Amino acid sequence: MHIILITPAPSGSRAGNRATADRWASLLEKVGHKVSVVTEYEGAPCDLFIALHAWRSHDAIQTFRKCWPETPLVLVLTGTDIYRHQREYPLPTRASMAAADVLIGLHALVSADIPEEFAGKLLTLYQSADEIPPATNKAAASGTFDVCVIGHLREEKDSLRAAMAARLLPDESTVRILNAGKPHNAQWQALAEQEVAENPRFQWLGELDKPTTQDLMAQCQLMVMSSVMEGGANVISEACRAGLPILASDIPGNRGLLGNDYEGYYPAKDQAALAILLQKAESDSAYLRRLTEQVSELAPLFTPENEQHSLERALEMAFQRRSNLEG
The missing domain is CATH 3.40.50.2000 (Glycogen Phosphorylase B;)
Incomplete structure (x- = not known):
């Protein structure tokens, strides 16, 4: 046809x-x-x-x-x-x-x-998404607990929520937020630049091509999906196929992909709740392993x-x- x-x-x-x-x-x-x-x-x-x-x-x-x-x-x-x-x-x-x-x-x-x-x-x-082989020893490469946020910087994505949550972590935390995305407008450009200047746990990588994004996902120990509205984000498919655990805002678009039993939800726009989960993922290997198992079980859907x-x-x-x- x-x-x-x-x-x-x-x-x-x-x-x-x-x-x-x-x-x-x-x-x-x-x-x-x-x-x-x-x-x-x-x-x-x-x-x-x-x-x-x-x-x-x-x-x-x-x-x-x-x-x-x-x-x-x-x-x-x-x-x-x-x-x-x-x-x-x-x-x-x-x-x-x-x-x-x-x-x-x-x-x-x-x-x-x-x-x-x-x-x-x-x-x-x-x-769907291509399968992305995870890095074999992510923590050893940088000595940090790397968390990616992938998507254009805009209101619907609540793009800096993970950065806000990282500010609330204890001093001994090694969490580093790596944000990949193009700003929607000048306001988001300014917000990202301000966050870079004020938040030592935050790095803004700008817009990345697909291979570089895949490399970023393979490098990271965790992804945050912070949107306040989603029709079904392809980046979740990509994370599941990569075996990359996710902390996700509790909205229908995320729950409709990850399922009601997924253990990585936090209330949308709540950086305090997200900070608690970030700290748990960094410090509790059993919790991080459970999230990894859950996304890997979902991978065949995508x-x-x-x-x-x-x-x-x-x-x-x-x-x-x-x-x-x-x-």
Whole structure:
């Protein structure tokens, strides 16, 4: 088939939406489809249309549905769609959901936070990641307990919460926060620079390419996922595949990937609670080992084979639902 996939993120961007679009194009092309990844849509024909982001892709979705009312449409719900835009911009966001034949949610709890009328066309897809072999002796290399925070610096990511927590640790702690990400704007640039100047436990690495990010994850003993909203972060998939334990804010987007039994949650935006867990992870080898075992048990969810199977299932569902509607 010829598939058009629209994403708001331009070519070359390291935004999550662009990474998802490019990875899906590769997976779909492996099974014989032709995929055109675009950022603008003006009515070109295709056999199936995939849109990333309900609100940002609203105009494209409406154009597509008007031009090609019988062609299947798959919509991927992002974290901002689910936890912000369907409340701030309910009409366009829900219009996109209504126009889609299949909705893809990127974690297992999405159904609880979208209108009940759309639950029947929701499919859960776990984003995949390459396996990253962990370093054999992480602590010996630097003499520090290295904790990575990976993602663009912005409000939704609560990007400096781990740095704030590190300030609360006792003097004997060797925790070092290594933050990799591009600032969303000048304000976040200034905040990161201020944290570097004031916090000796904090290093800001800027935006890293994929191989360097993988090297960082292999180096670190722990990752902090501090977001206040997430649609299902691919960096969690990457950490699980790397066997890298995670301390995660207790939000649906994290719980929907790591599960209710995961032992590394802290209340979102609570640096005091996060500091307690950071100290426990550094000082209690049994606790760190338990988190490592838990993420390793989850790793099979996040294989490329599993993601490709879910993608193919989404396409089948879209054609079936469109056929039923037309029939």
